[in-house]
Amino acid sequence: MTTAPADLSHLSPAGRAPEHLPAVPAEQVEALAAELRTLLGDTGVSDEAAALDRASVDGAEMSPVVKDLLPLGRAQLVAYPKDAEQIAAVVGAAVRHGVPVTVRGKGTGNYGQAIPMAGGLVLDTTRARSVVEVGEGYLVADAGAPIVQLEQAAMRSGQQLLMYPSTVQSTLGGFVSGGSGGTGSIKHGMLHNDFVTSLDVVHAVPDAELIHLEGKETEAYLHNYGTAGVIARIGVALEPAQDWRAFYASFEDVHDAFGLIRQISALEPTPRLVSADGPRITAALPADEALPADRSSLRAILDAATVEAATALVEAAGGTVEAVREGLQQTMKLSTISYNHPIEWLMKSSPDERWFHVEVSGDSLVDRLDEVQEVYPGALLHIEGQAGRPIGMLAAPYTSSADVWPGFERLVALEVGFHNPHQWYVDYQPDAVRAMAPVNDPHGLLNPGKLAEPTVWTGAGSKMVVPMPDLDAE
Numbered sequence: 001m002t003t004a005p006a007d008l009s010h011l012s013p014a015g016r017a018p019e020h021l022p023a024v025p026a027e028q029v030e031a032l033a034a035e036l037r038t039l040l041g042d043t044g045v046s047d048e049a050a051a052l053d054r055a056s057v058d059g060a061e062m063s064p065v066v067k068d069l070l071p072l073g074r075a076q077l078v079a080y081p082k083d084a085e086q087i088a089a090v091v092g093a094a095v096r097h098g099v100p101v102t103v104r105g106k107g108t109g110n111y112g113q114a115i116p117m118a119g120g121l122v123l124d125t126t127r128a129r130s131v132v133e134v135g136e137g138y139l140v141a142d143a144g145a146p147i148v149q150l151e152q153a154a155m156r157s158g159q160q161l162l163m164y165p166s167t168v169q170s171t172l173g174g175f176v177s178g179g180s181g182g183t184g185s186i187k188h189g190m191l192h193n194d195f196v197t198s199l200d201v202v203h204a205v206p207d208a209e210l211i212h213l214e215g216k217e218t219e220a221y222l223h224n225y226g227t228a229g230v231i232a233r234i235g236v237a238l239e240p241a242q243d244w245r246a247f248y249a250s251f252e253d254v255h256d257a258f259g260l261i262r263q264i265s266a267l268e269p270t271p272r273l274v275s276a277d278g279p280r281i282t283a284a285l286p287a288d289e290a291l292p293a294d295r296s297s298l299r300a301i302l303d304a305a306t307v308e309a310a311t312a313l314v315e316a317a318g319g320t321v322e323a324v325r326e327g328l329q330q331t332m333k334l335s336t337i338s339y340n341h342p343i344e345w346l347m348k349s350s351p352d353e354r355w356f357h358v359e360v361s362g363d364s365l366v367d368r369l370d371e372v373q374e375v376y377p378g379a380l381l382h383i384e385g386q387a388g389r390p391i392g393m394l395a396a397p398y399t400s401s402a403d404v405w406p407g408f409e410r411l412v413a414l415e416v417g418f419h420n421p422h423q424w425y426v427d428y429q430p431d432a433v434r435a436m437a438p439v440n441d442p443h444g445l446l447n448p449g450k451l452a453e454p455t456v457w458t459g460a461g462s463k464m465v466v467p468m469p470d471l472d473a474e
């Protein structure tokens with residue numbers, strides 16, 4: 001997210017979606033399919049319509065702006081390598097046939113990042129799911145390993161992941177390529193902050209092979225949607241396991257619930273997660289007696305040693321502790337109703353309404369809550385504790401894209417940092433990806449369409465806000 005204030009002069013809504021990139025000629029795809037069948041066997045590759053359809057969608061529908069632009073591309077072939085070595089072999093084959101490669105984990109990434117905009121090959125990693133090694137302070141797994149499986153593997157050795165996203169069934173490769181943080185981020189920040197210890201990456205070259213990287217070298221491959229290289233195997237840091245509790249509190253007044261976000265986040269040992277919602281979003285969450293539908297909710301994953309202090313804070317603020325639950329299943333359940341999930345539940349709860357959201361950050365989310373919610377008519381804020389300052393998702397009924405952009409300026413005026421999620425461009429150090437391309441992707445075959453033209457950069461810091469198409473002008 002940007003930190004306010006930002007230069008908004010570029011935010012003209014007059015841009016257009018990129019034209020669909022041309023699909024790959026059928027004979028090239030067929031030649032690649034034949035080679036992949038030899039490499040992976042008949043079940044390791046598919047050109048069936050249902051498989052191609054499944055490989056061509058992701059979490060883009062969370063944005064009505066992007067949803068109105070779908071379909072943005074369709075796979076022509078899908079490959080299912082079973083380990084890191086096969087991932088490298090698949091990339092090499094695609095390059096030799098001149099076919100673009102869009103990697104796909106579980107396809108939960110938001111906003112079209114995993115859509116194969118130039119067609120070609122989708123490399124689905126979900127069968128490459130082995131946990132290769134669990135050691136003291138680290139774990140190594142193939143890219144398609146589901147996050148929940150990794151947390152379980154870590155726990156069997158008395159350890160835990162530093163962080164994981166609310167999409168706990170998503171893949172580790174997808175998380176480090178498309179995600180940013182989640183449960184654990186109050187203490188450990190975002191995934192660029194020493195979460196990844198090693199990577200085996202694959203460049204888009206004809207003789208592709210696994211390249212092993214450690215420490216700082218790995219950073220150039222994180223959060224850029226597979227445009228810098230295909231991540232085949234990942235080492236992540238572990239820490240000693242803690243005794244966690246799922247903590248639920250409710251409040252009459254949303255200001256009291258949100259007002260505690262920073263204090264609960266500051267407890268020691270640091271909570272793994274602290275989320276809060278007003279009554280409308282709380283009522284949209286999966287039914288639970290610990291989530292009274294007419295009240296605001298504060299939910300936290302707390303170290304057992306801090307439950308008493310958290311209870312005292314809740315009661316002093318006029319709230320009620322609804323439940324304190326134990327066990328991995330209970331704490332994971334709280335993770336699965338954090339970050340973007342409350343917004344997704346809100347959307348599901350009112351299918352006749354269209355909602356959009358903007359990712360927001362800063363103390364104003366608490367201190368100026370009413371003004372923040374007035375930025376868009378009918379807006380509701382979901383909030384998360386974070387290191388330094390809260391972050392959140394500001395959701396509002398969607399009218400048109402032209403009504404979304406002016407809100408950015410109003411957020412900045414309230415000293416709210418924001419990130420425009422209605423776009424699929426790499427927004428973390430895209431210039432660095434571009435600079436690596438001659439070596440990593442000399443033929444431009446890695447996830448084409450995700451690096452925007454440099455003219456749309458904000459030029460401020462490493463983040464950018466890309467102007468999006470004015471659909472209403474079409």
Ligand SMILES: Cc1cc2nc3c(=O)[nH]c(=O)nc-3n(C[C@H](O)[C@H](O)[C@H](O)COP(=O)(O)OP(=O)(O)OC[C@H]3O[C@@H](n4cnc5c(N)ncnc54)[C@H](O)[C@@H]3O)c2cc1C
Pocket residue numbers: 058059062102103104105106107108109110113114125143164165166167170171172173174175176177178179180181182183224225226227229230231232338339340341344447
């Ligand atoms: C409801 C909801 C809640 C979410 N909550 C969170 C959250 O708490 N925290 C968070 O960070 N994100 C969150 N996300 C975003 C996303 O779900 C996560 O980042 C997730 O971990 C992505 O994993 P995936 O396996 O689904 O990846 P995919 O969606 O399949 O891929 C994501 C991106 O990474 C690329 N990619 C995938 N695998 C590789 C690889 N091996 N090598 C190179 N590139 C690759 C893809 O091409 C794509 O661009 C949320 C999304 C939704 C819809």
